[in-house]
Amino acid sequence: MYVLSRPALVLLLMMAIGLGFYPLVGDSYYIRLLTKIMVLGLFAMSLDLLIGFTGLISLGHAAFFGVASYAVAWYIVKAGVTSLLLILPTAIGASAACALVIGWLSIRTAGIYFIMITLAFAQMLHAFFKDQKYWGGTDGFNFYDKPQLVFGDTVLLDLSNRLTLYYFTFAILVSAFVFLIVLLRSPFGRAIQGVKVNEGRMRAMGYNIRHLKLISFIIAGSLAGVAGFLEATRTAYVNPELMSWHMSGNVMIMVILGGMGTLYGPLLGALALTLLGDNISSMWDHWLLIMGAFVIAVVMFLPEGIAGLIEKTANRFKRKPPPKEETEP
Amino acid sequence: MSGFILETQNLSRHFGALMAVDDVTLSFERGLVHAVLGPNGAGKTTLINLLSGEILPSSGSIRFKDYDITSLPANEVSHLGIGRSFQKTNIFPNFTCFENCRLAAQSRMKGVFHFFKPALSYKRINELAEKGLEMCGLTKRRDTLAQAMSYGEQRQLEIGMMLATEPELLLLDEPLAGMGAEESLKVIELLRKLAKEHTLILIEHDMDAVFAVADRLAVMVNGRLLETGTVAEVRASKAVQEAYLGSDEEGH
Ligand SMILES: Nc1ncnc2c1ncn2[C@@H]1O[C@H](COP(=O)(O)OP(=O)(O)OP(=O)(O)O)[C@@H](O)[C@H]1O
Numbered sequence: 001m002y003v004l005s006r007p008a009l010v011l012l013l014m015m016a017i018g019l020g021f022y023p024l025v026g027d028s029y030y031i032r033l034l035t036k037i038m039v040l041g042l043f044a045m046s047l048d049l050l051i052g053f054t055g056l057i058s059l060g061h062a063a064f065f066g067v068a069s070y071a072v073a074w075y076i077v078k079a080g081v082t083s084l085l086l087i088l089p090t091a092i093g094a095s096a097a098c099a100l101v102i103g104w105l106s107i108r109t110a111g112i113y114f115i116m117i118t119l120a121f122a123q124m125l126h127a128f129f130k131d132q133k134y135w136g137g138t139d140g141f142n143f144y145d146k147p148q149l150v151f152g153d154t155v156l157l158d159l160s161n162r163l164t165l166y167y168f169t170f171a172i173l174v175s176a177f178v179f180l181i182v183l184l185r186s187p188f189g190r191a192i193q194g195v196k197v198n199e200g201r202m203r204a205m206g207y208n209i210r211h212l213k214l215i216s217f218i219i220a221g222s223l224a225g226v227a228g229f230l231e232a233t234r235t236a237y238v239n240p241e242l243m244s245w246h247m248s249g250n251v252m253i254m255v256i257l258g259g260m261g262t263l264y265g266p267l268l269g270a271l272a273l274t275l276l277g278d279n280i281s282s283m284w285d286h287w288l289l290i291m292g293a294f295v296i297a298v299v300m301f302l303p304e305g306i307a308g309l310i311e312k313t314a315n316r317f318k319r320k321p322p323p324k325e326e327t328e329p
Numbered sequence: 330m331s332g333f334i335l336e337t338q339n340l341s342r343h344f345g346a347l348m349a350v351d352d353v354t355l356s357f358e359r360g361l362v363h364a365v366l367g368p369n370g371a372g373k374t375t376l377i378n379l380l381s382g383e384i385l386p387s388s389g390s391i392r393f394k395d396y397d398i399t400s401l402p403a404n405e406v407s408h409l410g411i412g413r414s415f416q417k418t419n420i421f422p423n424f425t426c427f428e429n430c431r432l433a434a435q436s437r438m439k440g441v442f443h444f445f446k447p448a449l450s451y452k453r454i455n456e457l458a459e460k461g462l463e464m465c466g467l468t469k470r471r472d473t474l475a476q477a478m479s480y481g482e483q484r485q486l487e488i489g490m491m492l493a494t495e496p497e498l499l500l501l502d503e504p505l506a507g508m509g510a511e512e513s514l515k516v517i518e519l520l521r522k523l524a525k526e527h528t529l530i531l532i533e534h535d536m537d538a539v540f541a542v543a544d545r546l547a548v549m550v551n552g553r554l555l556e557t558g559t560v561a562e563v564r565a566s567k568a569v570q571e572a573y574l575g576s577d578e579e580g581h
């Protein structure tokens with residue numbers, strides 16, 4: 001049962017305030033970097049709904065990220081449309097539709113087979129976009145225009161403006177977080193958490209497990225689609241690698257590194273991994289080595305990820321010991 | 330409608346060459362307590378698994394009231410009003426007692442699209458959960474994590490969760506297994522109370538408990554039905570005495 005702990009709440013508020021005010025003082029390099037981290041954080045958070053809360057270990061989550069990105073590129077490059085009101089819903093809709101089909105087929109399997117089948121579907125999409133000239137092939141698309149919200153003659157929101165994009169991304173991230181918190185407290189949210197813990201008993205009590213899993217899969221896919229929309233908008237560039245298994249693997253590492261089933265952990269995972277990559281990627285070969293070592297260290301010494309470390313540290317500073325019920329028997 | 334709430338017709342289930350349930354034709358009368366007895370490995374749990382839709386039969390059929398439930402999945406069987414408890418404790422260890430029962434009760438909500446209102450704001454579901462807790466005697470443990478409780482208490486919770494779904498027919502797979510004497514007495518008392526308004530199918534090794542609550546007995550051996558009848562009839566049966574009751578107490 002998901003409870004946002006007090007230390008996590010304090011940390012999140014501090015992060016939100018920091019992110020909210022940073023552009024007033026920060027330089028443009030870091031504004032861009034933070035936008036990227038927020039987009040990846042949203043992407044990782046959406047995967048946490050599956051891995052951390054529903055017990056569905058999907059290794060093909062990049063499919064939904066990539067499909068939404070291509071929807072953005074298609075509108076701008078092929079249709080010459082930049083209307084945010086058209087592009088964003090279509091991008092989300094495309095991801096949701098993919099999640100419906102892939103999910104409907106995948107959730108019939110469990111365990112390692114589920115991991116493999118989600119991976120296979122994402123690779124199929126990857127291969128499709130890579131093969132099709134119409135979709136830009138291996139090179140993908142570069143574009144210059146970015147989605148805009150226009151009312152009459154006035155531009156209300158121009159996402160080619162760096163600051164506008166930053167705050168737009170920030171607002172979406174906060175909304176998605178609040179949405180997921182609300183969702184996890186709802187009957188549906190409690191039910192998927194029950195599925196993760198004990199699927200058999202849930203079925204015996206009358207729950208339709210497939211429906212619950214499929215809906216969760218679609219919600220997670222749609223949120224990944226929002227992240228994909230932001231990614232394409234941010235970089236004005238899409239290519240098939242957006243839905244490759246590297247991407248799916250990376251976002252999974254963010255979730256595990258940050259702490260699955262914590263919702264804010266994956267945000268921290270995205271932050272850690274991106275900063276790490278950004279600072280040492282100049283030494284290309286070594287950077288992957290260092291990254292690998294870091295991931296292994298976290299998994300071995302911090303099985304609950306960065307979020308787990310934060311909660312543990314915060315608990316140590318509390319005067320009261322944790323309530324009895326929370327200790328293992 | 331006949332006085333039978335549940336009937337099986339030549340019901341069989343094999344695992345490979347093993348006939349776990351072998352050609353069982355049985356009728357359960359509405360409103361009575363039926364005990365299913367048999368040595369270890371007799372196929373009692375497999376029978377319950379068939380009745381509750383947990384597994385599919387290899388052949389034969391099952392009727393519940395007016396429905397043919399032979400090939401219904403467990404979740405649909407549950408919604409017809411058949412509740413079950415498990416021999417091997419089957420709960421949500423890292424949830425509180427209340428949440429275990431609440432989740433059970435929540436299964437009675439229509440549809441799955443309840444995304445925004447907090448789960449705890451549904452009064453009727455909360456009431457059902459509290460009622461389940463109270464009946465199984467765990468109200469005091471309401472906010473304790475299930476994994477932090479004694480084995481006996483977890484067994485009680487197992488029953489509470491079943492009751493929170495408000496079933497009409499209860500399938501109880503060894504509800505007393507692993508309970509202390511005092512807890513057992515409480516649960517036997519509960520079974521007596523439940524018997525007034527429900528039909529019970531009870532698997533139990535504890536003969537005192539069986540004789541205390543059961544109206545009808547069915548004895549299984551090696552997947553086959555050996556004998557059925559009232560308690561007195563089955564106790565008097567030669568076959569049963571030879572195969573089961575007579576030899577020793579068959580405790581475990
Ligand atoms: N899923 C399964 N796969 C293979 N064999 C099984 C399976 N389930 C049960 N069996 C076998 O079927 C037989 C009947 O098992 P069952 O659990 O129904 O017995 P039981 O009467 O409940 O015994 P107990 O009193 O020990 O609970 C046993 O030999 C068991 O090993």
Ligand SMILES: [Mg+2]
Pocket residue numbers: 373374375416502
């Ligand atoms: Mg058994």
